[in-house]
Amino acid sequence: MKILHTSDWHLGMPVGTGSYEGCQRHFLAQLRELIVREGVGAVLLAGDVYDAGVVSADAIGIYNDAASMLCVQLGVTMIVIAGNHDSAPRLASCRELLAASGLHVRGRLTRDVEPVLLDGGRTAVYPLPFFTRDAVSALFPEKQEAIRSTETAYQVLCDHIRSQMDPARRNIILSHALIVGSELSDSDRSARVGFATAVSKDVFDGFDYVALGHIHKPQVIAPHVRYSGSPLKYSFGSEETQEKGVVLIDTDDMSQRFIPLPPLRDxxxxxxxxxxxxxxxxxxxxxxxxxxxxxxxxxxxxxxxxxxxxxxxxxxxxxxxxxxxxxxxxxxxxxxxxxxxxxxxxxxxxxxxxxxxxxxxxxxxxxxxxxxxxxxx
Ligand SMILES: [Mn+2]
Known part of the structure; x- marks a missing residue:
């Protein structure tokens, strides 16, 4: 099965005195064309769907059209996690109803991270919404002593998932995280102040693929750990020369390909x-x-x-x-x-x-x- 990994759409972000709506809709058209051409079965959106907790009706309209296009028109499964910019409860409202239509949204972290099964159960996707160390402490009171940092919070949570997951499946984790050593751009404005919350890639050991969001530059952290990057160039500076696009994963052999999707406006x-x-x-x-x-x-x-x-x-x-x-x-x-x-x-x-x-x-x-x-x- 082919799975598409994208992140950090930041719908509703202003540009000058206007909006990126035209560019974001152009990206959706590129996405549609790619999904049809490649026969993609699922889309993973690794957080920061929106630029802010409360956004304009226009921004909600883009998300609505994207979800309808993917889940209703194309019959693709869409798995979305809340990023630090999203309002988790807003994003996840009506989630049981949406799941019935193929849109799986995770807003708040839960102790048991229920996987979304794809491809007749051969692939499991574990969606981890953005969380803080305190949230993990509250969910694992017996491990409070061990949870001293974001790193240990991730370890406790991922250990818990690993203890329950089926190694015979392809196991994919979706996370909005700042990984030690990742390269930032000017538009990663909240990540810049978050170095204390950076975690090592090793917390994700044992997963076949780690689909990351949070950092806007597409990059490979380890062979199976990568950031898809944002679809558009949201800042001047180093982001001007970045190639934007999405990652395609084939679960048959877990091969990955970065597919460049040039933004409408450079x-x-x-x-x-x-x-x-x-x-x-x-x-x-x-x-x-x-x-x-x-x-x-x-x-x-x-x-x-x-x-x-x-x-x-x-x-x-x-x-x-x-x-x-x-x-x-x-x-x-x-x-x-x-x-x-x-x-x-x-x-x-x-x-x-x-x-x-x-x-x-x-x-x-x-x-x-x-x-x-x-x-x-
Ligand atoms: Mn972001």
Whole structure:
């Protein structure tokens, strides 16, 4: 049986002032095409389905469409665990009903991790939702003394699974974990502060395959222990050059293949003079971080660049305040500014000073007057 491993969809994550919806739906279309072409029977989603516990209706709509496409249209079994970004109870609501339709969701950890059996019982998948050491202590009160770290919590839990699992089956474990030695990207923002909770790959000894989520760079930790990585490039920096995709496992021989699925919109950083950047033919609708070496970072520059590059997210330019060193301005910042913020920024950029109280008062008068005029017309 062919099983597909993916993770960290982060549905609902904002990008600039918009959303990744188009890119995430493009990924789902790629997934569908791959599943049909390869005859995939099950999809494992290793946590961080959503970017936050409470997300927009649009983000829920993407998950709904993904689950319907996989379980209803394609008849694929889908196994999902909650990651640290997900709200476990929200994700796992109606789980018994969903399981009847082929969508197996695990939100909270239980003492006995009931496997999802695939391929006529020849393969067992043990879904471990994201958990803390305290949760394992509460489930194994007799082992509280031994559970002193996340590492020992994983050991106790995996020992318990190993004592119950059938070695004649292919045993797969699904986990949202930070493994010692894994390579992070800028978008692994919560993992960066979680080094105290890193565990060694050895806690998963005895499983035929370990399908990991949490880290966004696809990587092989050991021959049978790997991160599929996130489907999209969610940050600048090292993530720009990562190849995104999913892992296909064939349970006949437990062979694995990484299948690249190029994101709809790439991500890139570029630097140069304004004229050089505007002339770059390789830059178009990617998510961009641009460093302009011969202009001041300001609203006019941002507007000029957005004309040519609709998805520019960050602009760095010279800074008046910082004595011509580079300073950055993001599109989010710009959209969150009100008229007075913009006026103050304009003064700083063009005259290198703050407006006086008299200038501010005059500005407010003109603003109020223009708003009244706008309402009348
Ligand atoms: Mn994540």
């Amino acid at each position: 991500r890139a950083s570029a630097a140069g003079t304004l004229d050089e950047l505007l002339a770059r033919e390789d830059l178009s609708d990617q998510y961009l971080r641009l460093t302009v070496t011969d202009r001041y970072a300001g609203l006019e520059l941002l507007a000029q660049l957005r004309d040519r590059f609709p998805n520019v997210l960050e602009v760095c330019g010279k800074s008046v305040e910082a004595g011509d060193a580079l300073s950055a301005l993001s599109v989010e910042e710009l959209e969150s500014m009100d008229e007075t913020d913009i006026m103050q920024k304009f003064m700083a950029e063009n005259f290198g000073c703050e407006p006086t109280d008299a200038q501010l008062a005059l500005f407010q008068d003109v603003l109020a007057w223009s708003e009244e005029e706008g309402e009348l017309s």
